[in-house]
Amino acid sequence: MIAMFFKLLILTLASLAAAEDVNFTYNGFRSANLSLDGSAQFTSNGLLMVTNDTEEQKGHAFYPNPVTFKNSYSNSNVFSFSTIFVFAVRSVSATLGGHGMAFVIAPKRAFPGAYGGPFLGLFNRANNGNPTNHVFAVELDTVRSASFNDIDNNHVGIDINGLNSTGFASAAYYAKKNGGLRNLTLNSGKPMQLWVEYDGTHKQINVTLAPINVDKPHAPLISLNHDLAPILNKTMYVGFSSSTGSVPTSHCILGWSFKMNGQAQELVLSQLPKLPRVGGKKMSKLLTIGVPVISVSLVFLAISGVIYAIRRKRKFAELLEDWELEYGPQRFKYKELYIATEGFREKELLGRGGFGKVYKGILPASKTEIAVKRISHESRQGMKEFVAEIVSIGRLRHRNLVPLLGYCRRKGELLLVYDYMPNGSLDKYLYNQPTATLNWGQRFKVIRGVASGLFYLHEEWEQVVVHRDVKASNVLLDGELNGRLGDFGLARLYDHGTDPQTTHIVGTVGYLAPEQARSGKATTSTDVFSFGAFLLEVACGRRPIETQGPLQGVILVDWVFSCWNKGNILEARDGNLGTEIISKEVELVLKLGLLCSYSEPSARPSMRQVVQYLEGDIAFPELSFLGHSSSGLTFAPQEGSDDFAKSYQSSSFTGLSYVESTLLSGGR
Numbered sequence: 001m002i003a004m005f006f007k008l009l010i011l012t013l014a015s016l017a018a019a020e021d022v023n024f025t026y027n028g029f030r031s032a033n034l035s036l037d038g039s040a041q042f043t044s045n046g047l048l049m050v051t052n053d054t055e056e057q058k059g060h061a062f063y064p065n066p067v068t069f070k071n072s073y074s075n076s077n078v079f080s081f082s083t084i085f086v087f088a089v090r091s092v093s094a095t096l097g098g099h100g101m102a103f104v105i106a107p108k109r110a111f112p113g114a115y116g117g118p119f120l121g122l123f124n125r126a127n128n129g130n131p132t133n134h135v136f137a138v139e140l141d142t143v144r145s146a147s148f149n150d151i152d153n154n155h156v157g158i159d160i161n162g163l164n165s166t167g168f169a170s171a172a173y174y175a176k177k178n179g180g181l182r183n184l185t186l187n188s189g190k191p192m193q194l195w196v197e198y199d200g201t202h203k204q205i206n207v208t209l210a211p212i213n214v215d216k217p218h219a220p221l222i223s224l225n226h227d228l229a230p231i232l233n234k235t236m237y238v239g240f241s242s243s244t245g246s247v248p249t250s251h252c253i254l255g256w257s258f259k260m261n262g263q264a265q266e267l268v269l270s271q272l273p274k275l276p277r278v279g280g281k282k283m284s285k286l287l288t289i290g291v292p293v294i295s296v297s298l299v300f301l302a303i304s305g306v307i308y309a310i311r312r313k314r315k316f317a318e319l320l321e322d323w324e325l326e327y328g329p330q331r332f333k334y335k336e337l338y339i340a341t342e343g344f345r346e347k348e349l350l351g352r353g354g355f356g357k358v359y360k361g362i363l364p365a366s367k368t369e370i371a372v373k374r375i376s377h378e379s380r381q382g383m384k385e386f387v388a389e390i391v392s393i394g395r396l397r398h399r400n401l402v403p404l405l406g407y408c409r410r411k412g413e414l415l416l417v418y419d420y421m422p423n424g425s426l427d428k429y430l431y432n433q434p435t436a437t438l439n440w441g442q443r444f445k446v447i448r449g450v451a452s453g454l455f456y457l458h459e460e461w462e463q464v465v466v467h468r469d470v471k472a473s474n475v476l477l478d479g480e481l482n483g484r485l486g487d488f489g490l491a492r493l494y495d496h497g498t499d500p501q502t503t504h505i506v507g508t509v510g511y512l513a514p515e516q517a518r519s520g521k522a523t524t525s526t527d528v529f530s531f532g533a534f535l536l537e538v539a540c541g542r543r544p545i546e547t548q549g550p551l552q553g554v555i556l557v558d559w560v561f562s563c564w565n566k567g568n569i570l571e572a573r574d575g576n577l578g579t580e581i582i583s584k585e586v587e588l589v590l591k592l593g594l595l596c597s598y599s600e601p602s603a604r605p606s607m608r609q610v611v612q613y614l615e616g617d618i619a620f621p622e623l624s625f626l627g628h629s630s631s632g633l634t635f636a637p638q639e640g641s642d643d644f645a646k647s648y649q650s651s652s653f654t655g656l657s658y659v660e661s662t663l664l665s666g667g668r
């Protein structure tokens with residue numbers, strides 16, 4: 001009974017709320033509560049700047065509550081509504097500016113995936129014109145976009161679900177005196193007033209423009225007969241959207257009123273906030289004497305300024321194409337990286353990798369420590385796919401992967417921005433002993449971490465990511481000495497075969513699986529093979545193929561194999577490890593290294609199994625299984641032989657000899 005009563009009460013209240021027509025007036029936005037995003041902001045004197053004086057911005061400002069446009073019984077009738085607002089578009093010049101702003105009625109306050117620039121922060125290439133958008137907008141457009149059939153760079157348009165306007169006219173108004181049409185320049189910086197009215201009975205939209213301080217013209221600039229019922233949903237949000245391109249422009253709203261089922265209240269012009277001054281202060285009379293001198297100096301200054309600006313522009317020039325617009329957040333400005341690394345000074349150089357130099361830097365705004373990798377890359381072919389991949393990889397988050405923060409592109413160059421890893425790369429701890437070393441516990445932690453990171457790339461993320469270059473020098477140590485894989489997917493850049501300097505085989509000799517050397521194709525199994533080489537490297541403190549010293553030419557996996565064959569695999573471990581080792585773990589790592597190095601891809605474990613072996617979740621198989629494999633590939637255990645150099649000559653265990661000869665003979 002009581003529940004019923006409350007139900008009734010709630011229903012009655014709800015219908016009352018719906019019946020109450022939305023009606024609001026903002027003469028300035030000093031105490032307004034709008035929902036803002038992107039570059040939209042209120043200034044201290046109550047101006048709403050949907051974009052401020054900055055390039056490549058987009059912003060939205062919406063009335064925070066939903067507005068009811070249809071009654072509950074009928075979907076085919078939209079209520080009448082009207083809105084009035086005063087706006088100003090200000091840019092550095094009267095002929096350049098943009099891209100524009102729009103009054104918007106939309107089902108949501110957010111426009112995920114919308115582009116800035118000509119798309120005004122409302123749509124993107126894929127959904128422009130799509131009837132499922134349910135968006136109505138009146139645009140004030142100051143750039144002519146041929147791809148939307150724009151008439152000129154100074155027009156008003158009625159946009160229904162897309163930017164190809166359904167009704168449009170060059171900015172102008174009907175003057176009272178002689179009734180003639182007078183042109184207006186939207187981008188003049190002067191405040192203007194716009195009325196948008198919809199008559200729900202006659203299904204007619206009127207849009208009227210006028211300079212401020214001019215009464216509402218007797219005739220609208222655009223009058224369009226169009227039924228909004230299929231476009232507007234029952235409840236919608238009302239507000240503004242704007243975007244800038246390469247010219248810094250601010251799009252301001254000084255006041256706004258809206259009324260459902262009636263005439264919106266006229267704004268009180270005297271209460272509207274003042275626009276900030278464009279020019280400097282007036283010269284004092286004293287200075288008028290100095291005017292000639294000042295003008296000469298100004299001309300001189302201007303010339304040097306222009307020269308400076310051109311030089312600076314060249315110095316910080318970068319490549320930015322349309323398709324990159326959606327990657328906004330992942331895209332760094334070259335200037336920012338230049339400042340962060342103090343101009344890529346040698347002092348900030350962290351290292352030189354196979355792909356380019358790495359610099360340390362500190363982002364000026366957030367003070368975050370970063371590592372910037374500079375990769376020279378002449379070809380633009382495949383760049384779009386590669387950047388798409390890099391951006392998607394940037395979304396990977398795992399505590400054993402080095403976070404990729406973003407990228408920047410210049411002519412012939414790509415810059416990748418990573419989190420800075422204070423303890424550097426793992427190889428230095430293996431090969432610069434005893435200056436830097438890690439004990440067994442630390443090494444085992446790194447191994448388990450890298451295994452878990454690689455497992456994540458292979459199986460746990462939404463897409464399979466093949467790392468292609470697993471090795472000790474690509475494993476970085478964070479502040480807590482956790483191993484983190486870096487450089488993932490990078491090898492892909494050279495996969496397109498566009499760089500004549502590299503062979504088709506991507507990866508590093510000694511870590512390359514035989515089938516990868518043959519076909520050039522990287523798979524999760526070839527990653528497992530490289531991971532095997534990495535395991536042996538960490539446990540033995542030696543490179544997969546010694547390139548110098550008394551052991552030059554010795555292949556590590558063959559040597560470990562010969563130790564195992566003699567029945568003492570622990571002999572292969574790093575001598576610097578001392579006695580504080582856990583023999584069971586060292587043995588497990590060495591044997592697992594051998595198992596992963598198997599020449600037949602299907603005989604190698606998956607990363608899931610590798611993680612399970614390392615965590616002790618499943619028992620390690622008897623290694624003799626290797627010798628009796630049915631894979632059909634020859635496997636030549638050097639019975640009784642302790643001469644590992646000879647075993648290297650004859651071994652078909654790893655196929656490494658094959659890799660070497662391929663690379664030496666040109667790698668094709």
Ligand SMILES: *[C@@H]1O[C@H](CO)[C@@H](O)[C@H](O)[C@H]1NC(C)=O
Pocket residue numbers: 023024025259262263265
């Ligand atoms: C709209 O609201 C204002 C006050 O907020 C009020 O003065 C005005 O009369 C209302 N207009 C209508 C048509 O209800």
Ligand SMILES: *[C@@H]1O[C@H](CO)[C@@H](O)[C@H](O)[C@H]1NC(C)=O
Pocket residue numbers: 033034064065
């Ligand atoms: C602004 O409006 C939102 C949505 O109605 C509300 O949640 C919030 O509390 C309001 N903030 C202020 C300061 O009134």
Ligand SMILES: *[C@@H]1O[C@H](CO)[C@@H](O)[C@H](O)[C@H]1NC(C)=O
Pocket residue numbers: 038039041052053054
């Ligand atoms: C414009 O807005 C952005 C982001 O809100 C801010 O970083 C920048 O300083 C502003 N620029 C100006 C000229 O106000």
Ligand SMILES: *[C@@H]1O[C@H](CO)[C@@H](O)[C@H](O)[C@H]1NC(C)=O
Pocket residue numbers: 107108134233
């Ligand atoms: C708007 O209405 C259409 C059709 O009536 C519906 O498919 C769509 O989901 C609605 N959009 C929202 C955001 O409610």
Ligand SMILES: *[C@@H]1O[C@H](CO)[C@@H](O)[C@H](O)[C@H]1NC(C)=O
Pocket residue numbers: 128129130146147148149162164
């Ligand atoms: C917009 O106009 C352009 C140029 O005429 C045309 O190519 C495009 O298909 C139009 N888009 C829509 C959604 O109508």
Ligand SMILES: *[C@@H]1O[C@H](CO)[C@@H](O)[C@H](O)[C@H]1NC(C)=O
Pocket residue numbers: 152170183
């Ligand atoms: C007004 O603008 C239109 C279109 O841009 C142009 O054709 C016309 O000449 C202009 N008229 C005046 C008086 O400037």
Ligand SMILES: *[C@@H]1O[C@H](CO)[C@@H](O)[C@H](O)[C@H]1NC(C)=O
Pocket residue numbers: 197198199204205206218219220223
């Ligand atoms: C639109 O303008 C025309 C011409 O002035 C007028 O007859 C009509 O009533 C107006 N409609 C609305 C919805 O204001």
